[in-house]
Amino acid sequence: MACADEIAAVEFMEARRWGDTPCCPRCGDTNVYQMRDRVTNERNKRFLWRCRGCKKQYTVRVGTVYEDSPIPMRHWCLAFWLACSSKKGVSAKQIQRQTGLSYKSALFMMHRIRWAMTPDDQNPPRKLTGTVEADETYVGGKPRAADRAKDRNAYRWWKRERKTIVAAVVERGGEVRATTIPRVTTKNVSPFLREHVETGVRLMTDEHMSYSGPGFQLKVTQHGRVTHGRGEYVRGDIHTNTIEGFFGNFKRKLHGTHHAVSKKHLMRYVNEAVFIYNTRDVDDGARVEKAITGANGKRLFYKEPVGG
Numbered sequence: 001m002a003c004a005d006e007i008a009a010v011e012f013m014e015a016r017r018w019g020d021t022p023c024c025p026r027c028g029d030t031n032v033y034q035m036r037d038r039v040t041n042e043r044n045k046r047f048l049w050r051c052r053g054c055k056k057q058y059t060v061r062v063g064t065v066y067e068d069s070p071i072p073m074r075h076w077c078l079a080f081w082l083a084c085s086s087k088k089g090v091s092a093k094q095i096q097r098q099t100g101l102s103y104k105s106a107l108f109m110m111h112r113i114r115w116a117m118t119p120d121d122q123n124p125p126r127k128l129t130g131t132v133e134a135d136e137t138y139v140g141g142k143p144r145a146a147d148r149a150k151d152r153n154a155y156r157w158w159k160r161e162r163k164t165i166v167a168a169v170v171e172r173g174g175e176v177r178a179t180t181i182p183r184v185t186t187k188n189v190s191p192f193l194r195e196h197v198e199t200g201v202r203l204m205t206d207e208h209m210s211y212s213g214p215g216f217q218l219k220v221t222q223h224g225r226v227t228h229g230r231g232e233y234v235r236g237d238i239h240t241n242t243i244e245g246f247f248g249n250f251k252r253k254l255h256g257t258h259h260a261v262s263k264k265h266l267m268r269y270v271n272e273a274v275f276i277y278n279t280r281d282v283d284d285g286a287r288v289e290k291a292i293t294g295a296n297g298k299r300l301f302y303k304e305p306v307g308g
């Protein structure tokens with residue numbers, strides 16, 4: 001496949017980015033050409049292009065998440081492919097083994113790919129309609145069973161301080177949106193839902209107070225609630241099974257593949273899970289294409305991650 005050697009990988013990325021009309025990432029001019037070795041007529045070793053409009057040289061990396069990285073494009077290519085095609089997700093460890101890069105470089109690359117998968121202000125995601133389910137979940141391991149049994153208050157403290165809360169809303173048969181929040185309160189939940197959900201939907205939640213009452217401003221035609229506290233999970237088509245399925249899948253991947261994810265980086269993994277869920281109906285090739293397209297124009301807004 002495309003990752004076989006460096007030139008194949010570069011040309012694969014160029015085709016994903018520009019299609020049949022290569023253009024200058026700086027000025028947009030299409031009067032551009034590939035620079036070639038004068039003697040051999042092979043492509044320039046750095047795969048440079050030159051723009052006749054602004055007279056500058058550039059590569060396919062300019063203005064993307066790989067711009068300031070020395071990592072060969074064939075590794076990017078492989079990492080995009082694995083991140084988009086493996087059902088269990090791919091860990092930085094696995095990328096490290098397959099590419100020979102350092103763990104730090106592999107992790108850097110995976111975080112940037114997660115960033116490419118994240119919608120930005122230029123392509124804001126559409127609002128959800130129809131019937132939507134909203135819920136939240138706690139992420140971040142468990143204290144040891146022995147400690148838990150010894151002290152219930154300690155466990156409550158642990159849950160509050162050590163776990164991260166992921167809030168999500170899903171359109172049945174459609175897409176999901178998710179974010180991390182510091183506490184489950186109306187103040188945190190309500191703006192998140194208003195940002196991602198059209199007015200006039202049917203909303204499904206559990207009995208949690210944060211989804212109603214003063215300050216909860218989402219205008220809905222119906223609010224169906226199941227009372228999990230009383231063991232009620234389904235009443236007709238009133239349930240939150242779709243969103244719980246998303247959470248279950250996310251946690252299995254997080255714990256099975258990535259093991260320990262710090263609070264600081266959790267949002268990246270949430271973004272990846274959202275991307276994979278929202279592209280579940282397309283084939284692997286189309287998913288790779290969509291992720292790579294998302295790599296364009298992301299450079300300027302990105303802060304470099306350090307550590308894991």
Ligand SMILES: [Zn+2]
Pocket residue numbers: 024025026027028029051052053054055056
């Ligand atoms: Zn130019």
